[in-house]
Amino acid sequence: MRIIITLFTLYVLAACSSAPPPLQYYLLDSPAKVSAPHTQTKRQIRLELLPLPEYLQQDGLVMRLSDSSLHVSRQHLWAQALQQSVPQVLVDALNNHQQVRFVTQSEPGALQAAERLVIQIRHLLIDQQQGAILSAQYWLLDQQGSIHFQGSFNQSQQMAQDGYPHAVENLQLLLKNLAAQIQTEL
Template sequence: MIRAGLLIAGLILLVGCASDPVSLNYYLLHSPVSEESASKEISDRLRIDKIRLPDYLKQRGLAMQTSPTTIFFSSQHVWAEPLAGDFLQTLSANLWQDQGIEVFSQNIYDKAQTTGVTLIIDDFIATHQSFVVLKGQYWLFPADGEPVSKRFFLRAEQQQDGFEHTVLQMRELIARLAQEMAQASRLLDSATPQS
């Protein structure tokens, strides 16, 4: 009996010493090293009122579609920050750097007479067909005028395997969405009668 107990304890110790801890890889959607120009001239302003992500994107692990009906969540490759906040930070940086659009978050500057934005993300994932897709809809709510709704489906072909390349492709898709939103905002501004 004692002999069996010592044997089991020895096996447990061997297994515990033999296994390496799982290392985690953390990913940021925004680029902390991208340069921002503080003295850039403001071409427009947007107020982001809401960003909604599907439940599968609220997980900590990065997701990848592995078949038409299944999604894999990585336990080793995880977001360093909640994705909704990181998405907003990346979108805001792209709107400012590439389009000259200053972005307010909701409740930051409520008195600003500016266009409000609600953004609903349906999908933001690497697919089993070697694409990264960003799909959803946004609404622009001008200070005076009717709201405008736009659906978008953006995709980028995967040139390499791996989560790091996927995150870089995701950044590019957000930059393309920012460009599309800026264009829609300018069209809305030109169509809205000035008082």
């Protein structure tokens, strides 16, 4: 009996001493890509991102397990809040257009922009079957608040590999595709 108790105690101690899995941090925007300064731009548009859905207002990457079930990772985390990184990714992608300069709300001079591009992200997540998913709506408003155009974006990107790093790359790609769709409507 004493041997059984000793073995059980050793088993419990071994289980308690195992290290938790390491935390992984991911950037949505690329630190290597810095937007070049624009000169002689005729038109400036301020990008405004509406508040993200509650489930995206936390650090963990989100995976949809079924139509109504989400898993928020506690080991795979965003290095920066999505509310700040999503607009930066979009502005970097949108600024490929030569006649228009997009600025985030936090940039100097953003309040002088006469036009506003308002974006509402409805879903930005990973799905076990569909891959990466982005669903959004957007509106281009003039200084008086009149809508010049509006649109919606619903796209998924199948993942060629497993893992969160590849999923983050696909989420970046979807945001760039959203920017490309908006550019075609300008």
